[in-house]
Amino acid sequence: MIDMRNRGQGKLAAGLAVGLCIAAVSGCNTSGSSQTPSAGAVRSSGETAPTDLQLLCAARAAEELQVADGNVLPVSSMRSGEAAYQVNLTFTGGQATCVIDESGMVQSVTRV
């Protein structure tokens, strides 16, 4: 029985470790392209989800979570896997996370 409890704790620790690694690299910028940029091209020093994807997440969260005034604000975002983004949202009375793919399909909305 003691051995089984340790396995459960091990799984929890592994989950936390993976999550901490994700948090540690979440602010890192990636160029996202192997093409040489043109002279004078600009970019942001950090990678966020495209603006419109952030808003799609906010709209979906407002609907699914039945936010009273409909005002859901994206406060941060990051890559989630190769072809999706996690968008963190705030609204009166709570927070949520949303995962959305690059085509604009919302994969999940989770109240935090």
Added chain:
Amino acid sequence: MIRKTARRGAFLGMVAAAALAFAGLAMAQSFQTQIYDSVNRKWVDYTPRAAAKYYNRHGQSPEEFQRQVVQFRTAEKPGTIIIDGDRHFLYLVQPNFQAIRYGIGVGRDGFGWAGIVKIGRMQEWPTWTPPPEMIARDPSAAKWRNGMPGGPDNPLGARAMYLYIGNQDSIYRIHGTNEPWTIGLNISSGCIRLNNEDVADLYSRVEVGAKVIVLMQGAALYKGV
């Protein structure tokens, strides 16, 4: 039952990690613009000095900060303004999943903000009156404590759109500028600046009451939420 405990532990770990990632990102430093140096083949910081140098050489800001129509997938109605402070763009939502995109300058570190507000009033060639806290930071602004008349030397530039929360002035504006090379920079006290040609274009397309959504990772404060 033992397997369920293990799975539950892993799930709780991931939820905790998501919350940590949420909190960590919310406290992250604001993002800066970088520009590609084709001579040295690397990305470099687009500092105020680099921006002034670029502007002097080309007569305008980098191409991506020029006004242009882009694809924009959103449920927000046409006439809504979306400000992405991290990427230094302002979008005016148009029909058919398009937007007009403008390059902007935003608040410097400690002055960035995010929220959901609206345009409360609008003014052409507005008077600029520095607030007391600005005069305290910069005594040279004191001579304008009673208001600097509108004109080409006025920091608000050709137009100003005053941002409100309900019926209350948020103190933030979308305005033009007498420093057009600062588009793309984190440089203001929190207001959103466009070059005068762009702000006049935007002004001609929006109305009092228009919804304004301001996105900025690591914002110092939030308005309207």
